[in-house]
Amino acid sequence: MSSLQGYVDRRVFLNLQDGRVIIGTMAGYDQKSNVVLSDSKERVYSMEEGVEEIPLGLYLVKGDMIVLIGEVDEAIDQSVDLTNIRAEPIPAIRY
Amino acid sequence: MLIFSVFKTLTDQQVVVELKNDLSITGTLKSVDQFLNIRLDNIKVLDEARHPHMMAVKNCFIRGSVVRYVQLPAEHVDTQLLEDATRRETTTQIKR
Numbered sequence: 001m002s003s004l005q006g007y008v009d010r011r012v013f014l015n016l017q018d019g020r021v022i023i024g025t026m027a028g029y030d031q032k033s034n035v036v037l038s039d040s041k042e043r044v045y046s047m048e049e050g051v052e053e054i055p056l057g058l059y060l061v062k063g064d065m066i067v068l069i070g071e072v073d074e075a076i077d078q079s080v081d082l083t084n085i086r087a088e089p090i091p092a093i094r095y
Numbered sequence: 096m097l098i099f100s101v102f103k104t105l106t107d108q109q110v111v112v113e114l115k116n117d118l119s120i121t122g123t124l125k126s127v128d129q130f131l132n133i134r135l136d137n138i139k140v141l142d143e144a145r146h147p148h149m150m151a152v153k154n155c156f157i158r159g160s161v162v163r164y165v166q167l168p169a170e171h172v173d174t175q176l177l178e179d180a181t182r183r184e185t186t187t188q189i190k191r
Contacts, residue, residue: 003128004156013152017161019116021148033132033158045148067116067161070138070152077151087147093115093161 004029004069011077012037013070014061019092021045023072024059033063043082045090050083067093097184101177102127102165111141111166112157118146120155131159 007026014022014035024040037059044052102124111121112133119142122135136154140146149155 007156013149013155015116015148033156043148063158066158067114068118068120068155068157070149070155073151073153080150085147088145090118090146090148091116095115 004033004035007069007071011072011074013068013072014066015068015070015090016061016065017067017093018065019090021090022056022059022061023077024056026069027058030063033066033069035061035063035066035069037061045085045087047086047088049086051085051087053082097180099127099129099131101172102131102133105167105171108168108171110135110168111164112162113164113166114157115161115163120149120157122154125154128159131162133157133159133162133165 008028010026012024012026021043022037022040023043024037027036027038029035040056040059042054042056044054106124106126108124109121110124111119112135113119118140120135120138120140122138125134125136127133134156138152138155140149
């Protein structure tokens, strides 16, 4: 069974179906992979300027909307200067 | 169900997962579940220069419904066995 066990209380990276990226601390999840994030932020990527971080706070994300959940290595994450990163946003899912 | 079993035999192998948002991620297959959700370890996004979003992400959970392709290591798949098994499965389905 490949579950989200092991991600609880960790800093995680969430990629949603519309291409959005949310970083947060996983507070909990359920069988449908619905996820609760605390202290979450959306990261908005663009080619024109550095990454913009929008604080979202406590968020519940429906499992249907999730593409990928990744565990963030906080040491690496903090060593990256987001203001210098220029990137296209992740594309939305196309079925 | 058959494909689920195939994936289970491929745990700890190196695979490339292509998603429906055109992202390709390579990593070690750690586990799979009934929905074909996939856990990968030591991941790397192909074309990292274009996709720096996941630089700090080392392992991930991918929702089965957004996977377009999984590239498997050919030497670890017995295609003859798989062929026979899929045929057996379809014939039993037709009988039902």
